[in-house]
Amino acid sequence: MSLQFTLGKPEGPAPVSETHDVIVIGSGPAGYTAALYTSRAHLDTLVIAGEAVGGQVATTWEVDNYPGFPEGLTGPELVERLQKHSERFGARLEMDQVTNVDLSQHPFRLVGYARTYFARALIVAVGASPRKLDVPGERRLTGRGVSYCGTCDGWFFQDKQVAVIGGGDSALEEALFLTRFASKVTIIHRRDQLRAGPALQSRVERNGKIGYLWNTVVEEILGEKTVQSLCLRHVNTGEITEFPVDGVFVFIGHIPNTDIFQGQLDTDELGYIKTDQHRRTSVAGVWVAGEAGDPHYRQVITSAGMGAMAAIEAQRWLDSLGD
Ligand SMILES: Cc1cc2nc3c(=O)[nH]c(=O)nc-3n(C[C@H](O)[C@H](O)[C@H](O)COP(=O)(O)OP(=O)(O)OC[C@H]3O[C@@H](n4cnc5c(N)ncnc54)[C@H](O)[C@@H]3O)c2cc1C
Known part of the structure; x- marks a missing residue:
């Protein structure tokens, strides 16, 4: 609202x-x-x-x-x-x-x-x-599965699948925090490597709940009343896929x-x-x-x-x- x-x-x-x-x-x-x-x-x-x-x-x-x-x-x-x-x-x-x-x-x-x-x-x-992704669906679903604050909203995603957008320190810190609640956290990053520091990266790698989608950007956030999926584009191949999630946390600054x-x-x-x-x-x-x-x-x-x-x-x- x-x-x-x-x-x-x-x-x-x-x-x-x-x-x-x-x-x-x-x-x-x-x-x-x-x-x-x-x-x-x-x-x-x-x-x-x-x-x-x-x-x-x-x-x-x-x-x-x-x-x-x-x-x-x-x-x-x-x-x-x-x-x-x-x-x-x-x-x-x-x-x-x-x-x-x-x-x-x-x-x-x-x-x-x-x-x-x-x-x-x-x-x-x-x-x-x-900083916003600036994609269709983002504004409409903010507060309904689109969040910019894991500390604030992570609790609402108990046993749910969420995506984290970004590759810096705050994206990884928030991804780790979200594993307290979510059953699966997928980090979606537009490059093939992270900007976050090495210590943080190895903590993320050791966490069995976190996975990655590399070289991937969000084209649209889909869902009627709440987030249901993301429309993704592979930056190298251009391939478009639909990725089901209950929430998406955006940490791009x-x-x-x-x-x-x-x-x-x-x-x-x-x-x-x-x-x-x-x-x-x-x-x-x-x-x-x-x-x-x-x-x-x-x-x-x-x-x-x-x-x-x-x-x-x-x-x-x-x-x-x-x-
Ligand atoms: C979706 C979402 C959920 C969140 N949930 C939580 C939560 O559950 N718990 C929690 O602790 N934190 C939460 N946060 C973080 C929290 O909202 C912020 O930390 C907090 O609102 C920051 O307060 P602020 O007063 O510094 O600035 P803001 O809340 O950003 O307010 C800034 C104000 O400045 C005004 N303003 C800006 N420029 C001008 C101008 N030129 N002239 C006049 N006015 C201007 C704006 O209109 C606005 O009223 C959430 C954030 C988001 C985005």
């Missing part, structure tokens, strides 16, 4: 808003948690939702590993709770997408499709997007949604915003929370935790500035 909406670009200059104590860019777990903390500290807090309201987790049918919900809950339910929790203390949600930022002036200036915003403190919680900060905040070579242990960025008054600055953990709980850290730091920094 997706809560995405499309934002049209209005004609003419964007109207200007007042200056907020804190603006949080992003309405995923990191953004809502940051907003909960800053609004509860009586800071005037605006959350700019972005096109994917609720973030990535809003697209999954069940979240089983968020503490405090022993029966699990759906992704949309979780983000609705996170939103309500932040609104309870006064945070306001704005349906807009930031297209441009100027962090060289203070208050910071953010330009969205709907209006221009000013923030005394800025929390960047724009997340990251798993992540792309942080940080384009608008290029040249303004220090990022690593992959585009993740550089941060210290206090979630500070290279610009004083700007913090990063969640996957936009985290290529490693990629969980709701870790992203939410970073949101709380960034918010506490922002509140202390604003206090230190005085009025």
